[in-house]
Amino acid sequence: KAGVTQTPRYLIKTRGQQVTLSCSPISGHRSVSWYQQTPGQGLQFLFEYFSETQRNKGNFPGRFSGRQFSNSRSEMNVSTLELGDSALYLCASSLEWRGGLLETQYFGPGTRLLVL
Amino acid sequence: AQSVAQPEDQVNVAEGNPLTVKCTYSVSGNPYLFWYVQYPNRGLQFLLKYITGDNLVKGSYGFEAEFNKSQTSFHLKKPSALVSDSALYFCAVRDKWDNYGQNFVFGPGTRLSVLP
Numbered sequence: 257k258a259g260v261t262q263t264p265r266y267l268i269k270t271r272g273q274q275v276t277l278s279c280s281p282i283s284g285h286r287s288v289s290w291y292q293q294t295p296g297q298g299l300q301f302l303f304e305y306f307s308e309t310q311r312n313k314g315n316f317p318g319r320f321s322g323r324q325f326s327n328s329r330s331e332m333n334v335s336t337l338e339l340g341d342s343a344l345y346l347c348a349s350s351l352e353w354r355g356g357l358l359e360t361q362y363f364g365p366g367t368r369l370l371v372l
Numbered sequence: 373a374q375s376v377a378q379p380e381d382q383v384n385v386a387e388g389n390p391l392t393v394k395c396t397y398s399v400s401g402n403p404y405l406f407w408y409v410q411y412p413n414r415g416l417q418f419l420l421k422y423i424t425g426d427n428l429v430k431g432s433y434g435f436e437a438e439f440n441k442s443q444t445s446f447h448l449k450k451p452s453a454l455v456s457d458s459a460l461y462f463c464a465v466r467d468k469w470d471n472y473g474q475n476f477v478f479g480p481g482t483r484l485s486v487l488p
Contacts, residue, residue: 260415289476299462299478346415360406361476363415 258283260349260364268370274335277367281328281349287311288330289361290322293344302345305330334369342371374399376465376479384485385453393448393482395463405446406464406476407437416462422446433457453486460484 261280269275281288290302301314305324322332328349334341345368348361375398385391397403404423408416420431427439437448446463463479 262415291478298480301476348416360418360421362418363408365413365415368413 260347260362262345262347262364262367264367265365266368266370268372269337270372271337271339273337274333275337275369276331276333277345277347277369279330279332279347279349279364281330281347282362285349285351285362286328287350287359288324288328289348289350290330290332291346291348292316293346293366294342299346302332337371339371342369344368374465374477376463376477378461378463378479378482380482381480382483382485384487387455387486387488388452391450391453391457391484391486393461393463393484395446395448395479396444397446397463397465398444399465403446404466405437405439406466407431407435407446407448408462408464408478410460410462410481412459419448419461453484455486455488458484458486 260282263278267275279288287306289304292300292302302316302320303310303322304312308324319335324330344366346366347364350361351359377396379394383393406421407419409419410416419435420429420437422429422439428436430436435448435450437446439446460481460483462481464476466476
């Protein structure tokens with residue numbers, strides 16, 4: 257079974273621009289979560305989508321948004337980029353969560369974003 | 373609120389020696405606990421998880437972890453370290469009674485260096 261894929265793998269943007277990152281989950285996985293990883297802040301949760309609905313959101317400004325499509329693929333968008341948005345953005349997918357039974361999250365390789 | 377601490381930024385161990393990477397957690401309910409490993413320029417790879425049952429959990433690549441409820445710890449261990457185990461290790465926790473999405477909280481990471 258193919259793993260989680262993320263595109264693009266590397267991206268260079270300038271301040272003020274916007275960017276869209278894509279994540280394709282493992283086949284059959286309906287939950288997709290996004291994380292930002294930086295040397296200073298570590299891994300921080302951005303948001304989680306399940307069946308095209310945002311179920312949970314981390315503490316990030318409204319410039320960070322996402323969506324999920326009917327095939328469970330997800331995109332995240334960052335508008336008005338700032339230098340501090342430079343990071344590795346990781347996507348993770350898991351099977352449907354059934355009350356009390358938590359499935360493991362499987363991560364993609366990430367998209368490394370550099371904002372100049 | 374959930375939190376995870378990894379008290380050591382860096383752990384150095386000689387090849388062939390046992391290794392321990394420490395993790396302590398705080399949750400309001402019963403915890404789900406995970407260990408992930410990250411190699412350079414890669415996403416996170418799942419190693420093992422504790423959901424319920426036996427306090428000693430065995431995972432991938434010879435790693436194991438021991439859940440200790442009284443000490444709120446979930447230390448990662450391996451009897452004999454390999455140079456190829458050198459990587460960044462993350463402990464993660466999720467409150468079992470959190471019904472809203474897959475909001476994992478990750479520790480800051482511990483860099484393991486196995487010296488030949």
